[in-house]
Amino acid sequence: MRCAAERMETQTERPARIRFKGVGMSTSNGNIMAPQPSGPPHRVRMTLFVAGEERNSQAARTNLARICESHLSGRADVEIVDVLQDHRKALEWRVLLTPALLIFNADRPTRVTGTLQEAERVLSAINRDYAGSAA
């Protein structure tokens, strides 16, 4: 069975200027420093597993597109797999809970399960993944 994947290139428009709780660094005097405006400098390879047009999966697509657009400015390669079409891929990556995002930069992929509604959590995972691959 051929995997029904689509590639999604994010556009480089304007750098996001949003504060992220997850990636903020605190100083000794307790002030929150401005976080880095986006994810790691290199390209990020990810696979989003969805279940057709199911509600949570739709939300995840939308949320991921928004995150890529605002924080990863063109440095994200996203493959989308529909588990209802390609069960082998789901089996291979043990995707039981959908939607799920697998981030492939480190040796072992990092998994974010859910609609990806909290962008900072997703970015935190991407950054952790980057730290993992850099180490």
Place this chain on the structure above:
Amino acid sequence: MTSRNEAPASAAVTEPVQLPRVATGNPGLDEVLFGGLPKGRTTLFSGGPGCGKSILGLEFLVRGALAGHPGILVPFEEHIDAVRANALTLGWDLAALEKQNLIMLVDAHVDHEMVLSGNFDLHGLLGIIDGAARFLKAERLVLDAIDVLLRYFNDAAREREQFFFLNDWLLNRKLTTVLTVKRSDFGNGSGRYEFLDYLADCVVHLDQRVNQQVTTRRLRVVKYRGSNYGRNEYPYVTAPGGITVIPISGAELRHKPLGNPFTSGQPQLDEMLGGGYPQNSCILIAGASGTGKTTLVSLFARTACERGERVLFVGFEESAEALTGAMLSSGTDLRPALKAGTLRPLTSMPEAMGIEEHLVRVAKAIEEFGPHHVVLDAMSAVRRMGSDRAAFDFMVRLVGLCREHGITLLFTNQTKGNEQMGEIAGEETSSLVDTILSLRYIEVGSETNRTIGVVKSRGMSHSNQLREFRITDNGVELAEVYSGEGGVLTGAARQEQEARDAAERRRTTAVVEAKRSEIQRRKAELEAETARLSAAVEQAEIELTQLEIERNKLREDQDTRYAMRGGKNGDADGATREDSL
């Protein structure tokens, strides 16, 4: 149904329909489930850690696969390599079945490091199951440790909603599904996954408990929608080859009737029993320690083996060597039977395992060896398997097993002393047995002697007399016992009593004779008196007659004189005048 209007009412009641079932392939479990799991529906196996629920789920798949029904296993807790390794210890080669596309293992252990963000659902799992089921043409599915997956929803309402969703999907997909779930909150109904019990169509609880330091396992079907099932708790064991459930209910139906009697090995005892121990019967020999219970069963075993029949000797008291040694001293040589292989000892310490393991051991021995008779020594030791209840469970199943196979079962029970009937067999066991022999000590003077009696013997005309029971170097002897006024006596005391008895009898004879002659004397006296009195009566009668004659003579004279005076009306007037005089 002649009229259209009547049709709906009468059509609403039809013959009950049996829902289709899928045999698990496990004979005991299928018996308890009256045939198997509900086809195309969801069954829940729940239980605490180590109770064997995963093994039972796996067995359902393996036995199905071996019968040509492909199945999918989704273990949420274990790695699939571990599942394969564990299955091998039970004698199941999953890899081989996987190669034949009869089983698929889905690696589903959840990534504990994953980040959660927002809502999610089980579609990934369903996609995998759907794809796998299509590929294998699978009919069976096992979701092992479903609680591990549900726990990620971390909210009672969401867990419930997702399970509903899963259950609906499975029903639509028509997969016969087994879910296993951990359960540590037995009985109080407050468990987190209690709701699964309500949603599943069939629920089986597995329970491992420790009773007096012995672990026992029980299986119970809690519910089965649209079907009847065995409602008791059934002991089970996990061993190579899978889980063995030991049902009890159906067994009764296959019992064979009692057959011809076999000799007990002692002709006089046979006579007491009305012929011997009937084939296919269950005989209990009860008595205090040292009354000769083991001797009697050994005698029977030896005699049966001499006829070429096979005897399984289940011993909980002593080793086979100790037994043969002890029996030699009373003239019962079991060695030739052991050597010939017609007598097979099966000995173990009762505490060594739970009753279910003991039972399975005996059941396997019966299956392999195919004995004509089973001897068990002693039921009192069986209590050490955990409790009186455990002992009862053991005996009920062993008796059932023997009856089913047409085996004569002899077992002994050690009582604490000369106890009452109820304690001879244990209140409940006595209804299971056909024949009860009671051995007792009787202490008289300075001697202790043994007696034997048949307390009960179904369908046999047996003696109700006690006999003296002697164990000599040459074997077992029975003797008539004294059963006179002084109670039951044996040994020297009996002889003394018999002598006293003879004297007493002689004395009694004399007294009777004396009485008899006294009566005769009294009778003679009575006759003499009667004669005297009747003579007196006769005399009085004679005198009366004389007086009457004299009076008549006087009246005639009067009449004559009256006539002479010229009276007319003769008799009548004469009489009137007579009265007026």
